[in-house]
Amino acid sequence: xxxxxxxxxxxxxxxxxxxxxxxxxxxxxxxxxxxxxxxxxxxxxxxxxxxxxxxxxxxxxxxxxxxxxxxxxxxxxxxxxxxxxxxxxxxxxxxxxxxxxxxxxxxxxxxxxxxxxxxxxxxxxxxxxxxxxxxxxxxxxxxxxxxxxxxxxxxxxxxxxxxxxxxxxxxxxxxxxxxxxxxxxxxxxxxxxxxxxxxxxxxxxxxxxxxxxxxxxxxxxxxxxxxxxxxxxxxxxxxxxxxxxxxxxxxxxxxxxxxxxxxxxxxxxxxxxxxxxxxxxxxxxxxxxxxxxxxxxxxxxxxxxxxxxxxxxxxxxxxxxxxxxxxxxxxxxxxxxxxxxxxxxxxxxxxxxxxxxxxxxxxxxxxxxxxxxxxxxxxxxxxxxxxxxxxxxxxxxxxxxxxxxxxxxxxxxxxxxxxxxxxxxxxxxxxxxxxxxxxxxxxxxxxxxxxxxxxxxxxxxxxxx
Amino acid sequence: xxxxxxxxxxxxxxxxxxxxxxxxxxxxxxxxxxxxxxxxxxxxxxxxxxxxxxxxxxxxxxxxxxxxxxxxxxxxxxxxxxxxxxxxxxxxxxxxxxxxxxxxxxxxxxxxxxxxxxxxxxxxxxxxxxxxxxxxxxxxxxxxxxxxxxxxxxxxxxxxxxxxxxxxxxxxxxxxxxxxxxxxxxxxxxxxxxxxxxxxxxxxxxxxxxxxxxxxxxxxxxxxxxxxxxxxxxxxxxxxxxxxxxxxxxxxxxxxxxxxxxxxxxxxxxxxxxxxxxxxxxxxxxxxxxxxxxxxxxxxxxxxxxxxxxxxxxxxxxxxxxxxxxxxxxxxxxxxxxxxxxxxxxxxxxxxxxxxxxxxxxxxxxxxxxxxxxxxxxxxxxxxxxxxxxxxxxxxxxxxxxxxxxxxxxxxxxxxxxxxxxxxxxxxxxxxxxxxxxxxxxxxxxxxxxxxxxxxxxxxxxxxx
Numbered sequence: 044x045x046x047x048x049x050x051x052x053x054x055x056x057x058x059x060x061x062x063x064x065x066x067x068x069x070x071x072x073x074x075x076x077x078x079x080x081x082x083x084x085x086x087x088x089x090x091x092x093x094x095x096x097x098x099x100x101x102x103x104x105x106x107x108x109x110x111x112x113x114x115x116x117x118x119x120x121x122x123x124x125x126x127x128x129x130x131x132x133x134x135x136x137x138x139x140x141x142x143x144x145x146x147x148x149x150x151x152x153x154x155x156x157x158x159x160x161x162x163x164x165x166x167x168x169x170x171x172x173x174x175x176x177x178x179x180x181x182x183x184x185x186x187x188x189x190x191x192x193x194x195x196x197x198x199x200x201x202x203x204x205x206x207x208x209x210x211x212x213x214x215x216x217x218x219x220x221x222x223x224x225x226x227x228x229x230x231x232x233x234x235x236x237x238x239x240x241x242x243x244x245x246x247x248x249x250x251x252x253x254x255x256x257x258x259x260x261x262x263x264x265x266x267x268x269x270x271x272x273x274x275x276x277x278x279x280x281x282x283x284x285x286x287x288x289x290x291x292x293x294x295x296x297x298x299x300x301x302x303x304x305x306x307x308x309x310x311x312x313x314x315x316x317x318x319x320x321x322x323x324x325x326x327x328x329x330x331x332x333x334x335x336x337x338x339x340x341x342x343x344x345x346x347x348x349x350x351x352x353x354x355x356x357x358x359x360x361x362x363x364x365x366x367x368x369x370x371x372x373x374x375x376x377x378x379x380x381x382x383x384x385x386x387x388x389x390x391x392x393x394x395x396x397x398x399x400x401x402x403x404x405x406x407x408x409x410x411x412x413x414x415x416x417x418x419x420x421x422x423x424x425x426x427x428x429x430x431x432x433x434x435x436x437x438x439x440x441x442x443x444x445x446x447x448x449x450x451x452x453x454x455x456x457x458x459x460x461x462x463x464x465x466x467x468x469x470x471x472x473x474x475x476x477x478x479x480x481x482x483x484x485x486x487x488x489x490x491x492x493x494x495x496x497x498x499x500x501x502x503x504x505x506x507x508x
Numbered sequence: 509x510x511x512x513x514x515x516x517x518x519x520x521x522x523x524x525x526x527x528x529x530x531x532x533x534x535x536x537x538x539x540x541x542x543x544x545x546x547x548x549x550x551x552x553x554x555x556x557x558x559x560x561x562x563x564x565x566x567x568x569x570x571x572x573x574x575x576x577x578x579x580x581x582x583x584x585x586x587x588x589x590x591x592x593x594x595x596x597x598x599x600x601x602x603x604x605x606x607x608x609x610x611x612x613x614x615x616x617x618x619x620x621x622x623x624x625x626x627x628x629x630x631x632x633x634x635x636x637x638x639x640x641x642x643x644x645x646x647x648x649x650x651x652x653x654x655x656x657x658x659x660x661x662x663x664x665x666x667x668x669x670x671x672x673x674x675x676x677x678x679x680x681x682x683x684x685x686x687x688x689x690x691x692x693x694x695x696x697x698x699x700x701x702x703x704x705x706x707x708x709x710x711x712x713x714x715x716x717x718x719x720x721x722x723x724x725x726x727x728x729x730x731x732x733x734x735x736x737x738x739x740x741x742x743x744x745x746x747x748x749x750x751x752x753x754x755x756x757x758x759x760x761x762x763x764x765x766x767x768x769x770x771x772x773x774x775x776x777x778x779x780x781x782x783x784x785x786x787x788x789x790x791x792x793x794x795x796x797x798x799x800x801x802x803x804x805x806x807x808x809x810x811x812x813x814x815x816x817x818x819x820x821x822x823x824x825x826x827x828x829x830x831x832x833x834x835x836x837x838x839x840x841x842x843x844x845x846x847x848x849x850x851x852x853x854x855x856x857x858x859x860x861x862x863x864x865x866x867x868x869x870x871x872x873x874x875x876x877x878x879x880x881x882x883x884x885x886x887x888x889x890x891x892x893x894x895x896x897x898x899x900x901x902x903x904x905x906x907x908x909x910x911x912x913x914x915x916x917x918x919x920x921x922x923x924x925x926x927x928x929x930x931x932x933x934x935x936x937x938x939x940x941x942x943x944x945x946x947x948x949x950x951x952x953x954x955x956x957x958x959x960x961x962x963x964x965x966x967x968x969x970x971x972x973x
Binding site: 074075078079203204206208241242409411434435436438439465467468471484485486487490 | 673901952
């Protein structure tokens with residue numbers, strides 16, 4: 044009897060060992076393929092150099108939609124389709140002008156750019172005195188008396204001592220998002236916002252801003268961090284300086300566009316869907332290489348890797364290129380609406396359920412882990428895979444939640460996850476003319492794609508319950 | 509009595525909590541200072557742009573010695589001195605030429621550079637047929653019959669599927685180090701080695717090679733990875749091609765040089781020394797930014813941070829800029845000899861003991877952890893600090909050993925450690941004209957310096973026993 048138990052135990056151990064090595068082998072194969080013969084970098088180079096910037100509503104965005112559809116068809120995914128969505132259509136217009144007019148130093152050019160959504164100064168520009176603030180509290184303390192007729196200069200830097208640069212960004216970005224309306228409430232004529240950058244740089248960072256209801260819309264521009272320092276220094280020395288700002292942005296009517304979806308159908312549970320995605324639109328200044336061309340090509344690469352390995356997923360795996368993350372999130376909302384409709388049985392069509400969505404929208408940098416679901420059981424399950432993922436440098440499973448585009452799926456109980464790359468260099472390039480393909484390291488991009496594929500593989504094998 | 513025990517327990521817990529928060533606070537302060545007002549990047553920019561390449565024996569190396577001495581004096585370290593050492597003096601000479609002479613394609617230029625230590629072809633160059641091998645076994649199988657009079661082309665790539673690029677480097681670098689002599693044993697006239705690079709690139713990687721005793725010395729050059737692929741393709745198509753190689757390197761007499769040492773004397777155990785270092789010499793092609801200007805400025809920054817914080821170390825903390833890591837390791841050996849001498853009481857001078865040496869020589873990339881001592885107790889102690897270091901992304905304590913320069917201290921029982929940055933981008937730049945300041949990210953460099961300082965602080969506080 045003892046011998047029988049021992050034999051049972053041995054059998055169990057062997058089975059466990061084999062089961063273990065099956066997943067280890069699959070993940071090894073994913074990384075070998077991605078690093079040895081990966082396509083992510085080649086795809087991203089193509090997208091960046093042959094299409095480049097692709098803000099919602101722009102010709103570049105339309106070309107990027109066709110590019111994605113074409114690429115996924117060429118890779119012979121089971122289905123590839125477009126999902127229509129109306130998007131905001133903001134156009135920067137001719138290059139902005141910024142000038143600092145100092146009594147002591149004469150006129151100095153300032154590197155500025157309009158924030159996305161800003162109204163124009165028009166050809167006459169805006170010229171006014173400048174008041175510098177570091178917070179909305181400081182602004183309010185000044186009151187209309189201190190602000191009326193002025194340009195408000197929001198100059199709170201990203202906190203360099205935060206280890207995670209996204210934390211520093213979160214602590215400063217309200218100036219960009221809401222600064223203009225907060226200033227306009229007190230009678231300001233324009234808002235000039237220190238760029239959301241980690242370092243002292245020559246180039247400005249754009250990004251979305253929004254106007255509050257029932258407040259005058261005033262032009263909102265970003266200034267490079269170096270010139271923010273310059274302006275602040277001159278203000279301290281001279282107290283009164285004038286700044287001239289000119290931009291020609293315009294918001295046109297909403298434009299038609301698309302999310303682009305490609306899928307490999309599941310072999311066992313075809314109606315259970317795992318989404319892996321990034322956003323296809325980018326700001327207009329660079330090539331949208333890290334933000335978020337990287338996420339798009341990584342999502343495509345996940346499906347390509349599975350096909351290349353001959354892996355037949357149990358569930359349906361979908362690569363989604365979301366449109367309009369940068370200034371509206373319309374693509375994410377449209378995708379979630381469709382997903383909601385498909386949860387119900389209609390016209391004899393089998394309902395579909397999304398079990399997980401994983402976004403890569405933190406740049407194509409070396410991966411350090413994943414953001415994990417907020418649901419305790421799902422979170423514990425993802426963390427239980429840590430031993431399988433640690434050999435690939437994936438050790439950080441501490442942050443909850445996914446990306447912006449998949450956010451609207453949360454109300455359907457979909458587990459949201461994200462790729463978590465190292466954040467140190469992200470805000471060197473984010474929303475700038477510097478976000479170009481030469482800033483992306485091939486191996487780092489490939490490791491990110493392989494990491495996403497490994498996670499999708501594990502969710503496909505074991506679910507998240 | 510129970511109440512008494514509880515009170516004791518509470519007291520102990522409070523004391524533990526306070527002790528804990530003291531270290532947490534110190535490490536927090538280190539990172540705040542390094543990221544908020546750090547000097548590492550400014551120093552590295554200065555070294556790279558105003559001095560640049562600094563191969564042992566070169567004018568650049570002499571200038572870098574003076575630069576280091578001057579910088580550490582300006583920072584008011586307690587002592588700064590030079591430690592003499594004779595170093596090899598190899599000079600590349602005029603730019604190398606490489607040509608592929610193909611019947612079908614005519615003559616194509618090849619991007620090549622001499623390996624450090626190579627003899628010259630002389631102005632007449634070497635022109636010969638080419639035989640490609642991937643390993644020394646393949647080479648031996650060809651025998652003299654297949655090799656005599658030929659240029660041996662070593663074309664085994666770094667294995668892209670290895671997650672740690674240093675592992676891939678380790679798997680390929682014997683071709684560079686020993687290829688020439690292995691080829692010469694069989695009568696080859698020159699060795700052409702595929703560059704030790706992670707990607708397909710246009711530029712070659714230099715690096716040290718050595719000649720075996722009693723084997724003819726033949727010229728040894730590196731070829732860019734792209735041109736290695738080209739040459740391999742043409743060889744497959746045409747079987748017989750000729751290659752022309754020309755280099756003008758020369759090895760001069762050994763030259764005088766120095767390690768540069770700066771220290772802050774310990775307040776309690778001044779005769780116990782903790783070394784933190786990098787190597788000051790670099791290859792001649794780039795600016796030695798990642799290899800190893802980064803390590804040098806990080807070592808200096810450790811001491812500067814302590815002074816800036818007002819931290820008085822218990823032990824003596826020494827920043828050492830080692831000379832000649834790249835092609836001789838003479839500085840490391842000289843430093844260890846001095847340390848050995850000072851262990852004995854002489855002329856009434858108190859003996860000194862090195863308790864730990866920490867090197868940064870893996871580039872100024874985002875830190876992921878530390879290499880740890882081989883001694884079990886010391887290793888366990890370092891790992892016990894993980895909770896204090898993890899908030900800063902320092903999670904990898906899996907690799908044993910330190911850097912090359914501190915290696916010679918091992919026989920004195922000194923615990924060797926190293927900074928462990930992310931390795932993905934290191935072999936894009938290593939030993940090339942591309943190893944320049946613009947490839948170094950300010951925050952990544954600063955995080956490395958702060959990480960080293962945190963580790964030195966913990967060793968200073970608690971020792972390694």
